[in-house]
Amino acid sequence: MTDPAARALRRRAFQQRARRARRRAQRALTAYISPLGWATIACAAICLTMFATLGWHEMLAAGLVCVAMLLAALVLSLGNTSFHASIAVSQRRVSVHDAVHVQVTVENPGATPTASARADLPMGDEHERFGIPMLASHQSKRTTVSFTTIKRAVLPIGPLMIRKGDPFGLMRHERRLAERVTVYIHPTVVALGMLHAGIPRDLEGNPTGDIVDDDLDFYGLREYEPGDDVRNVHWLSSAKTGMLMIRQFEATRRTDTSLSLGVNPDDYVDASEFELAVSAHASIGVQALREDRPLYAHVGATHTNPANPMVFLDECSAVEPRLGDARNLAQGALAFTPDASLYCFTVGSLKPLDDIRRMASTLPQSARVVVVQTAPGATRGLRDFGDFTLATIGELNDLPLVMGAMR
Structure with missing residues (x-):
């Protein structure tokens, strides 16, 4: 370690010790005697000293009043407080x-x-x-x-x-x-429908409950219907039953969800709009966790992986606006969740569309990108820009409708 760095460390350590000593001294001086009490003690001392040196009886009277008040205060402050x-x-x-x-x-x-x-x-x-x-x-x-x-x-x-x-x-x-x-x-949350966004036919995917004719997770067999792909015929079962049998699969999707909330107050008209954004962010996160989707939440410089809805809502309770928050929310999302299947961003009405476009252009093309923009009083809307979907909500009850329309 260089000498300047060592001197800086020693200086910081000395300053910390000095601050701790000052706080201890302040607590010791004011633990039992208030600042007004110390002022009364000083007044009594000054008055009695002036009487002793100048012989002013007015100073004696003032000093005796201060002493009487201090003695009364001492008696009145005594007592058992062992609660x-x-x-x-x-x-x-x-x-x-x-x-x-x-x-x-x-x-x-x-x-x-x-x-x-x-x-x-x-x-x-x-x-x-x-x-x-x-x-x-x-x-x-x-x-x-x-x-x-x-x-x-x-x-x-x-x-x-x-x-x-x-x-x-x-x-x-x-x-x-x-x-x-x-x-x-x-925050206030609303119930949402199933979030179907995800990468289909993925080895790391989770079963969705939907039965399809082409996927990785075998489900069962059914009779052949005109138009079925013959490549899905299960020949051994067909030979045993005497009729063509088609393999069915349970659809799988990799559903890692990246959820980001913009906390820069410059993107919001007022505090009520910011609260609407927090509620929308919380509603989407709660729904993802209820579906057992892996969730990664990004709020400013905080990046978490909540295990359940209650933990996630606890985190949302502490969200505060932060001046100077990064304009490009995708940077933090990509740094911690580069392989998510769904990227969802919640921003304010003052967030420029060009910033949103640049943000979405840096994300993987295989992922679904949804931007929820809050605008209190505005008509709800849904716009598809190719590489991302922009959902506008004027109130929290608009969120289930626009999210449902994206399926």
Whole structure:
């Protein structure tokens, strides 16, 4: 390692140690005495010092008031806060507009009564605060907080903070109880029909349930009908039965699905259109996983291979717009899934058609390419450009219709 690189590493390590030391010192100084409390201590010291040096009785009175407030705050902040707490939610995974009930149980596991205190429960960016009365030995208090989800998110709830302090806000005693619980608010999805896109007659394909006359997976025999290909006649069975018998096969398709979502906010008119795109992306992915199709999801710089619909929806809950996201979504899709049989891209209404054409031109010709473009309020439509199909949806309920029309 060169000397400049070593010096840079040492400098970064020193800066990290300094930041950690500063945070520890800040926590130590404010753990029991608030910034207002430190200001009151400083005011008391200054006032008493000025009285001692200048003899101003006004400074003595102000200093004694500050000291009295500090002593009162010390007495009021004392008390037994040896609580035990737990957080339970009605559902860990919900959809938008579902109700969530959070039950917080605080109990006194000791033999002596506890003092009254205040509880602070963080729920995302919001805080729910409630009082905890004095609890006798082994007594408990349950508080239920209910809310209705209004948008897709990964919502952390907790940890519960118990605070015992004085009414002046000078001194406090805080304890962290109960670990954080995560609630996944899934996007709205709609049910879709079967996704039939795939590469037929592939050795790595999966059976589709359709019976055809030409494929790789033998299914059974049937009687000859005029127009059947004589190459499919099973001569041994025909000799035994005395009539021509035709071989039948179960259709197979390689159905590796690559699903990409554009997250550049410049491609969307507003946040509601972005949410429509996330819901369309989630609906297609859920349908692919329900069909046991191998799915590879690409969202910005994140590339995953979800094992089931629930895991995939958890990932969709965390999707956020990202400025500077790559304009050509096909680059990430090809880097991680070069042999997919279906490439599906979900983009916004401001995505130029020329960008979509360039994106589709880099993909394998053997694969099916579908681009779903969201445009709230627009009439649903389906256009075939040869190397890709462009589906336009004005609302989420348009998606099953346009996807069904592509079969």
